[in-house]
Structure formats: structure tokens, C-alpha cells
Amino acid sequence: MKCEPWTEHAEARLAAAGHKRGGARRAVLELLEHQSCALTALEIEDALRVAGAGRSVSRASVYRILDQLEQVGLVQRVETGQAMVRYERVSEHHHHHHLVCDECGLVMPFSDAALERAIDELSAHVPLQVSEHEIVLHGACSDCRGE
Amino acid sequence: MKCEPWTEHAEARLAAAGHKRGGARRAVLELLEHQSCALTALEIEDALRVAGAGRSVSRASVYRILDQLEQVGLVQRVETGQAMVRYERVSEHHHHHHLVCDECGLVMPFSDAALERAIDELSAHVPLQVSEHEIVLHGACSDCRGE
DNA sequence: TTCCGTGCAAATCTTTTGCACGGTC
DNA sequence: GACCGTGCAAAAGATTTGCACGGAA
Numbered sequence: 001m002k003c004e005p006w007t008e009h010a011e012a013r014l015a016a017a018g019h020k021r022g023g024a025r026r027a028v029l030e031l032l033e034h035q036s037c038a039l040t041a042l043e044i045e046d047a048l049r050v051a052g053a054g055r056s057v058s059r060a061s062v063y064r065i066l067d068q069l070e071q072v073g074l075v076q077r078v079e080t081g082q083a084m085v086r087y088e089r090v091s092e093h094h095h096h097h098h099l100v101c102d103e104c105g106l107v108m109p110f111s112d113a114a115l116e117r118a119i120d121e122l123s124a125h126v127p128l129q130v131s132e133h134e135i136v137l138h139g140a141c142s143d144c145r146g147e
Numbered sequence: 148m149k150c151e152p153w154t155e156h157a158e159a160r161l162a163a164a165g166h167k168r169g170g171a172r173r174a175v176l177e178l179l180e181h182q183s184c185a186l187t188a189l190e191i192e193d194a195l196r197v198a199g200a201g202r203s204v205s206r207a208s209v210y211r212i213l214d215q216l217e218q219v220g221l222v223q224r225v226e227t228g229q230a231m232v233r234y235e236r237v238s239e240h241h242h243h244h245h246l247v248c249d250e251c252g253l254v255m256p257f258s259d260a261a262l263e264r265a266i267d268e269l270s271a272h273v274p275l276q277v278s279e280h281e282i283v284l285h286g287a288c289s290d291c292r293g294e
Numbered sequence: 295t296t297c298c299g300t301g302c303a304a305a306t307c308t309t310t311t312g313c314a315c316g317g318t319c
Numbered sequence: 320g321a322c323c324g325t326g327c328a329a330a331a332g333a334t335t336t337g338c339a340c341g342g343a344a
Contacts, residue, residue, distance in 0.1 A: 021319095023324085041309080058326045060326070065325095079226035115262075118262045122261065126246060128246045128284060128286040129292050131286045134282070139277040139279070140278070142274055169299045171300060
């Protein structure tokens with residue numbers, strides 16, 4: 001299992017797909033590499049502008065880059081039922097899904113082997129050649145609920 | 148198990164929640180009662196305008212009505228990863244999820260007991276008081292795939 | 295009579311596109 | 320040198336809001 005040169009791995013795959021390199025995309029990749037969960041395009045733009053965490057990237061570029069990364073399979077969209085679409089890097093080693101607090105908007109990852117097994121089993125018996133699946137649990141997080 | 152007076156049931160619940168009746172909402176309810184799967188706001192607007200299936204309802208009203216129905220729990224949003232959000236009536240007797248063909252946009256319902264069991268099981272062990280869950284399988288439908 | 299439901303038009307907000315410039319190959 | 324990647328500004332498209340009127344309670 002490789003360590004964490006995900007950005008490098010991503011650049012390599014992009015190159016293989018015939019894309020030239022670029023500073024904006026590099027900055028987005030480096031940001032995504034260190035995220036634990038999905039971000040919106042706006043959050044990505046802000047994170048890059050604020051922190052010395054790289055360089056600013058225009059919003060249009062963020063969207064173009066995310067779209068490109070999604071097509072190459074490096075990033076996946078996450079629909080949380082909130083206003084904006086979220087994006088996160090795809091990790092072969094750690095497939096997960098999402099918990100969304102409908103009160104405060106908090107998004108957390110989770111994974112469950114039994115669930116994946118059920119999905120795999122089911123996918124074989126359905127009138128669709130399943131390539132991906134997305135699961136979102138909605139509810140109230142502990143902060144919003146109690147306390 | 149009741150027959151199908153869903154529209155009546157819905158009107159009753161809305162009344163109980165303190166809402167007055169209205170022709171536009173009635174038309175939307177009657178349309179939703181007979182749908183087998185989720186529709187977008189635009190599809191609902193078009194369906195009501197074209198068919199003698201009731202009466203035309205302005206787009207703003209369609210959105211307002213759907214939002215209201217969702218809050219009362221009569222309708223649920225379905226995020227299919229397509230541009231627009233979809234809505235469908237909630238049915239106590241037939242909980243289901245969705246298959247989405249990424250080629251042609253076809254949306255089909257499916258249900259699976261093992262999957263529901265896995266979700267229920269898992270919901271108990273997660274840092275969120277789960278109230279709802281949404282599952283979407285993406286892939287290619289038989290028409291788009293083979294011929 | 296008092297409000298709520300509805301239509302219409304304008305506003306908002308996310309995401310996309312057109313165009314020009316600068317960097318990569 | 321040819322093209323792609325990027326920024327900026329404008330466009331597009333979905334959804335929301337403001338306002339005024341007509342119907343429900």
C-alpha cells in the first residue's frame with residue numbers, strides 16, 4: 001500500500017490521460033490530498049485563497065478542474081441534499097459514505113462492510129450495470145441533538 | 148392497507164398542519180399520486196400544463212408546494228446527480244431507492260430488504276440520530292449498454 | 295374580514311461558457 | 320510554435336423571493 005503521494009499519482013494519471021500540467025490544478029490536488037471529507041467548490045476556492053496553502057484559484061477553474069478530475073476518476077461528487085455539490089478525492093483503500101446533519105450541515109464519513117456486501121449482492125440482480133453507488137444518511141448530529 | 152386516496156390523506160394532513168386548501172396544490176397532489184417514480188419540478192409543471200390532467204400551476208408555486216409537502220413529510224427529495232432535484236410522494240408501504248442511468252438519465256426505483264437491514268443495523272452505531280437515508284446506484288441501463 | 299395560496303416578474307445563487315493571455319510540451 | 324490551462328466577466332439554468340390579488344376559513 002503506497003504512502004500518500006496522491007498528488008503525484010494524480011498528476012501521473014492526468015498526464016497519461018493527455019492533460020498538461022498547471023499551477024491551479026496542482027494547488028487543488030494538494031488541497032484535496034489532505035482532506036478527510038468532501039468539500040464544495042466554494043470551500044475549495046476559499047481554502048486556497050485564505051491559507052498560504054498554495055495559491056488562489058479562480059472559481060471557474062475550480063469547477064473546470066473538479067470536472068476534469070471526476071472524469072478521470074480521481075475525484076467523486078457527493079450529493080448531500082444541501083445547496084451545493086461536494087467533491088472528494090477517490091481513495092482505493094478507503095471507500096466510504098456520508099452522514100449529513102440536517103441542522104448544522106456537518107458532513108462526516110463512515111464505512112460499513114455489511115452495507116457494501118448488501119450493495120454488491122444487490123447490484124448483480126438489478127436492471128442496470130452498476131458502476132458506482134452513493135449512500136447518504138440524514139439526521140441530527142450529537143451537537144445539534146443534545147447539549 | 149388503504150387503497151389509494153393518497154391525495155385525500157395528504158390534504159387531511161396538510162389541514163392538520165394548519166394549511167388552507169388551494170387549487171394549485173391539489174393539482175400537484177393528484178399528479179404525484181399516480182407517479183411511479185420521482186419527477187423534477189419542471190417535469191411536474193409541464194405535466195400539469197400539457198395534459199388536461201388538472202390545471203396549469205406556475206413554476207414558483209410548484210417549488211413552494213413541493214417544499215411544503217416535504218416539510219410535512221408527504222414528499223421526499225431525491226438527488227440523482229443530475230442537474231435538477233427530483234421529488235416523489237412518500238409511501239409507507241413501499242420504501243424504495245433509485246437506479247440512475249448516467250447515459251440517458253433514466254431513473255428507476257428498486258428496493259432490497261437486505262440493504263434496508265444493513266442500513267438499520269448500521270444506523271444504530273453511528274454518531275448521528277439517523278432519520279432518513281438515500282441510496283442511489285449509478286450505471287448504464289440495458290438500452291444504453293447493449294442494444 | 296383576515297390570511298393564506300398563487301401567479302408573475304425580478305432576484306439569487308451555483309455552475310458554465312466565451313475570450314484572451316501565458317505556460318507547458 | 321501549437322495548444323492547453325487559467326483568469327475574468329458574462330451567461331445560463333435552477334430555485335427563491337417580493338408583491339398584489341383572489342379564494343378559503
